[in-house]
Amino acid sequence: MTKKYIGKRIKRSEDPRLLTGEALFVDDVEIHGMLHAAFLRSDYAHAYLRSVDVSAAQAREGVVAVFTAETMGDDWQPGPPLVSPPPTVEDVIFHSRTQVPLVKDKVRHVGEPIAIVIAENRYIAEDAVDDIMVDLEPLDAVVDIEKAMQPDSPLVHDDLDSNLAAHIEQEKGDYAAIREGADLIIKRRIVIDRGAAVAMENRGVVAQWDAKSQRLTVWDTTQAPIAIRNGLAARLDLSEHQVRVIAPFIGGAFGPKMMMFYPEEMLIPWVSIKLDRPVKWIEDRYENFYATTQERRQVHDAEMALTLDGRILGVSDVFLHDSGAYDPYGLTLPLNTQCHMMGPYDVANYYSESKVVFTNKTIVTPVRGAGRPQGIFIVERLLDLAAKELGIDPVEIRKRNLIPPDAFPYEHKIIDQAFAPLIFDSGNYKPVLEKAADMIGYDQFVKDEQPRLRAEGRHVGIGIVPFIETTGVGPYEGARVTVEASGKINVATGVGTQGQGHFTSFAQIVADQLGVDVRDVHLVTGDTAEFHWGTGTFASRGSVVAANAINASAKLVREKILALASKVLESPEDELELADGVIRVADIPRISISLGELAMLANPLRGAVEPGTEPGLEATAYFGPQYGAIAFGTHAMIVEVDPQTMMIEIKRYVAVEDCGTVINPLIVDGQIHGGVSLGIGNSYYEKLVFDENGQLLNASLMDYLIPTAAEVPRIEIGHEETRSPLNPLGSKGVGEAGAIPVPALFAQAMENALPEYDLEILEAPLSPNRLFELLREKEREL
Amino acid sequence: MRHLFDIGVTVNGTRYERTVEPRLLLSDFLRHDLGLTGTHVSCEHGVCGSCTILFDGQPVRSCLMFAVQANGHEILTVEGLGTPENLHPLQEAFWEAHSVQCGFCTPGILMTLVPFLEENPNPNEDEIRAAISGNLCRCTGYQHIVDGVKLAAQKMSASQ
Numbered sequence: 001m002t003k004k005y006i007g008k009r010i011k012r013s014e015d016p017r018l019l020t021g022e023a024l025f026v027d028d029v030e031i032h033g034m035l036h037a038a039f040l041r042s043d044y045a046h047a048y049l050r051s052v053d054v055s056a057a058q059a060r061e062g063v064v065a066v067f068t069a070e071t072m073g074d075d076w077q078p079g080p081p082l083v084s085p086p087p088t089v090e091d092v093i094f095h096s097r098t099q100v101p102l103v104k105d106k107v108r109h110v111g112e113p114i115a116i117v118i119a120e121n122r123y124i125a126e127d128a129v130d131d132i133m134v135d136l137e138p139l140d141a142v143v144d145i146e147k148a149m150q151p152d153s154p155l156v157h158d159d160l161d162s163n164l165a166a167h168i169e170q171e172k173g174d175y176a177a178i179r180e181g182a183d184l185i186i187k188r189r190i191v192i193d194r195g196a197a198v199a200m201e202n203r204g205v206v207a208q209w210d211a212k213s214q215r216l217t218v219w220d221t222t223q224a225p226i227a228i229r230n231g232l233a234a235r236l237d238l239s240e241h242q243v244r245v246i247a248p249f250i251g252g253a254f255g256p257k258m259m260m261f262y263p264e265e266m267l268i269p270w271v272s273i274k275l276d277r278p279v280k281w282i283e284d285r286y287e288n289f290y291a292t293t294q295e296r297r298q299v300h301d302a303e304m305a306l307t308l309d310g311r312i313l314g315v316s317d318v319f320l321h322d323s324g325a326y327d328p329y330g331l332t333l334p335l336n337t338q339c340h341m342m343g344p345y346d347v348a349n350y351y352s353e354s355k356v357v358f359t360n361k362t363i364v365t366p367v368r369g370a371g372r373p374q375g376i377f378i379v380e381r382l383l384d385l386a387a388k389e390l391g392i393d394p395v396e397i398r399k400r401n402l403i404p405p406d407a408f409p410y411e412h413k414i415i416d417q418a419f420a421p422l423i424f425d426s427g428n429y430k431p432v433l434e435k436a437a438d439m440i441g442y443d444q445f446v447k448d449e450q451p452r453l454r455a456e457g458r459h460v461g462i463g464i465v466p467f468i469e470t471t472g473v474g475p476y477e478g479a480r481v482t483v484e485a486s487g488k489i490n491v492a493t494g495v496g497t498q499g500q501g502h503f504t505s506f507a508q509i510v511a512d513q514l515g516v517d518v519r520d521v522h523l524v525t526g527d528t529a530e531f532h533w534g535t536g537t538f539a540s541r542g543s544v545v546a547a548n549a550i551n552a553s554a555k556l557v558r559e560k561i562l563a564l565a566s567k568v569l570e571s572p573e574d575e576l577e578l579a580d581g582v583i584r585v586a587d588i589p590r591i592s593i594s595l596g597e598l599a600m601l602a603n604p605l606r607g608a609v610e611p612g613t614e615p616g617l618e619a620t621a622y623f624g625p626q627y628g629a630i631a632f633g634t635h636a637m638i639v640e641v642d643p644q645t646m647m648i649e650i651k652r653y654v655a656v657e658d659c660g661t662v663i664n665p666l667i668v669d670g671q672i673h674g675g676v677s678l679g680i681g682n683s684y685y686e687k688l689v690f691d692e693n694g695q696l697l698n699a700s701l702m703d704y705l706i707p708t709a710a711e712v713p714r715i716e717i718g719h720e721e722t723r724s725p726l727n728p729l730g731s732k733g734v735g736e737a738g739a740i741p742v743p744a745l746f747a748q749a750m751e752n753a754l755p756e757y758d759l760e761i762l763e764a765p766l767s768p769n770r771l772f773e774l775l776r777e778k779e780r781e782l
Numbered sequence: 783m784r785h786l787f788d789i790g791v792t793v794n795g796t797r798y799e800r801t802v803e804p805r806l807l808l809s810d811f812l813r814h815d816l817g818l819t820g821t822h823v824s825c826e827h828g829v830c831g832s833c834t835i836l837f838d839g840q841p842v843r844s845c846l847m848f849a850v851q852a853n854g855h856e857i858l859t860v861e862g863l864g865t866p867e868n869l870h871p872l873q874e875a876f877w878e879a880h881s882v883q884c885g886f887c888t889p890g891i892l893m894t895l896v897p898f899l900e901e902n903p904n905p906n907e908d909e910i911r912a913a914i915s916g917n918l919c920r921c922t923g924y925q926h927i928v929d930g931v932k933l934a935a936q937k938m939s940a941s942q
Contacts, residue, residue, distance in 0.1 A: 018884075019885070020820065020873065021818070030817065198920055200824045200920050201822070251822070251885070285826055499883035499885065501883070667880070669926075674923045675923075678920070700825070701825045701827070708918065708924075712925070714928075715923065
């Protein structure tokens with residue numbers, strides 16, 4: 001394989017259509033005779049549903065149908081769990097309670113759908129939602145996860161004894177024993193709060209049942225079209241081949257579009273079949289704040305045991321994890337947190353206990369980072385506090401604890417989100433930490449610049465945080481690569497795409513394998529009619545799992561090309577080369593055949609073919625990694641705080657990343673920028689505020705503040721490249737990395753900026769208001 | 783009884799005459815009545831900037847206007863800016879600088895920037911960031927967008 005394209009900053013082939021408004025998003029689908037849906041959603045977080053009267057809504061002109069749980073009859077079923085339940089690991093408790101299509105007996109969070117109205121247009125559908133008379137008997141809401149675990153708490157699910165959804169303990173070494181001999185124990189309560197993903201495109205589903213062909217076509221803003229197809233077929237009693245799910249261009253996803261099945265996702269296709277009409281539902285932003293999944297609330301009681309010279313002897317942590325009203329995503333999030341609470345450090349003794357708690361809030365599933373930022377926040381905060389206590393420089397204490405390069409593969413002896421052993425496949429952490437320190441000028445800043453700025457009365461702080469990210473988990477992805485008679489290459493794969501540049505980075509791999517121009521490789525993804533094996537885009541796995549499947553199938557096609565060309569050109573395979581869309585004899589370039597001509601020869605119209613041969617220059621292959629590849633990096637930041645207004649200015653931001661082989665650095669840089677931007681929101685601007693009744697108080701983009709161009713600084717990026725031994729490309733994921741270390745970085749840098757307050761930041765996110773409160777508390781103490 | 787109004791609007795140089803309800807949002811009119819789906823809708827209350835169009839040359843949020851208010855006016859949407867084969871220099875620059883990830887906010891950002899670059903053909907980084915601070919993007923962290931604007935300014939001044 002030549003490396004003409006892999007590793008190059010190739011412009012994205014999908015961009016011209018996106019830039020001109022031609023790219024198809026779900027809400028752009030228009031079908032003749034299409035009806036529109038709107039939902040009646042609960043205003044209460046917790047209530048018994050006594051009655052629903054839809055007669056006035058049904059009578060409104062332009063309304064075609066109204067459905068409730070009752071009128072769905074036997075078709076009403078709770079959603080299937082999204083991930084497999086945990087295997088019978090010792091002592092694991094897991095109560096699976098999945099979301100329902102429409103509320104039947106009890107409302108469990110604000111925004112849960114109670115009725116669906118189908119009308120000629122969305123305006124009428126929304127009018128008719130207001131016509132519905134609903135009788136709800138409010139109950140005390142379960143909001144706070146600590147109170148939820150008290151014996152007198154109201155219950156989210158009445159059939160359970162408590163609000164405990166799951167309980168899992170993990171242990172490595174013997175923390176209790178090592179604690180006895182430790183020189184220093186740092187023990188704190190640390191809280192991380194809830195945020196929203198806020199993809200710019202809200203969710204949406206269009207379904208078209210064609211009674212004549214008995215086929216269902218669904219356009220869905222999902223990250224996992226194949227799983228949606230299979231689930232719909234099962235639930236609607238259709239063959240999988242009768243259902244085609246298309247995830248066209250998706251306007252950002254960041255995790256919540258991996259949740260399945262959302263009630264709407266099941267209902268819209270069901271209604272389309274029921275009414276034999278195309279139906280569209282597009283979520284509005286208000287619904288998005290209540291009905292699209294969220295993440296991150298955890299309360300930790302964490303401690304770290306160290307020696308006097310700052311070596312970590314062990315980490316112990318007991319935490320509560322807010323699951324919201326249901327738990328369709330199983331244990332993924334708490335397991336991710338458990339797997340990141342030792343960070344990139346060599347920790348011999350570890351104990352972690354996680355209790356997952358039901359609350360009357362929107363369902364929790366992964367949001368970019370997915371439990372990892374919380375784990376990194378815990379270990380980094382404990383280490384920062386230890387460094388202060390021991391008088392060791394923050395960079396130095398980290399260097400002393402990093403896993404050394406000769407220790408890989410490094411076995412952690414706990415299980416990961418896929419219930420597989422957590423193994424760090426490869427890494428070289430110190431150069432990445434040192435590069436970040438160099439790039440930001442750590443030593444010079446601490447020695448010279450900071451004292452000078454402090455003398456001027458300015459509050460400028462520095463932070464530096466290394467981290468790891470588990471990426472590229474299985475089970476598998478697949479791809480089919482075809483050489484067409486035009487000489488152009490068609491690639492079909494199953495993962496959906498939401499802006500990651502797959503059309504281009506995947507084409508780069510194929511272009512290198514087959515020696516063609518990258519512009520001649522056309523990728524189809526997210527359409528189950530094109531490829532129907534695979535799982536989806538999540539866990540930073542596209543460039544690992546799908547990319548390697550594509551590489552494997554391109555390699556098979558290359559073998560077929562060489563075998564056939566060898567016969568046609570009457571030359572041995574090892575004397576042939578593929579370049580510029582042509583196969584030629586390396587030493588006698590005039591003996592050649594174009595890929596297109598060869599593709600035609602591979603698909604003869606007449607004559608005899610040899611027994612056992614297959615037509616076409618085409619191959620399908622799959623890739624499933626043994627376990628996840630561990631990416632890593634270090635971020636560093638210099639920030640100025642104005643202690644009057646609590647406004648901040650990020651003066652420098654450095655991100656050094658090692659995600660193994662980089663397929664397209666331009667795209668990787670973009671992924672890091674976007675991840676950091678979300679991380680900045682998670683650190684200082686974005687917090688979903690619920691009151692004691694479970695009402696979300698900031699459910700609009702006016703009140704929930706995602707960073708704008710004014711808040712996100714220029715990000716300076718450095719790369720290191722440690723190939724993963726787990727896949728032929730050597731790649732690791734990078735999609736979530738940018739977001740992971742940022743809250744920990746903020747906490748460290750803010751403490752450093754405000755030394756006279758002796759702050760201990762034990763929460764994320766902060767905000768100007770919250771920082772003001774913390775400083776006032778400190779002033780009262782001092 | 784629904785009240786309906788006849789309106790005439792020029793969009794991307796084409797005159798459209800339609801009968802609409804007074805409550806129909808301009809964004810919905812463009813997207814669903816005219817089929818110009820390049821204008822995207824995200825927050826529907828004027829915060830995110832995704833639905834920005836040019837209304838008589840000025841950037842406005844089409845989700846905050848009714849279609850009837852556009853009667854007799856001229857609108858430019860992203861479809862009128864360039865085609866994949868013939869991109870506007872700003873679109874070219876966005877392509878080169880990787881200013882696009884999911885592309886959902888992109889049309890609104892382009893329509894915000896077209897008049898901005900006419901007024902300020904040589905903006906500095908702070909001015910660019912201020913100009914797009916009313917447009918939310920969740921994918922890019924804005925850096926490559928800023929780079930794209932700088933590149934566009936260079937391209938556009940070089941071609942004049």
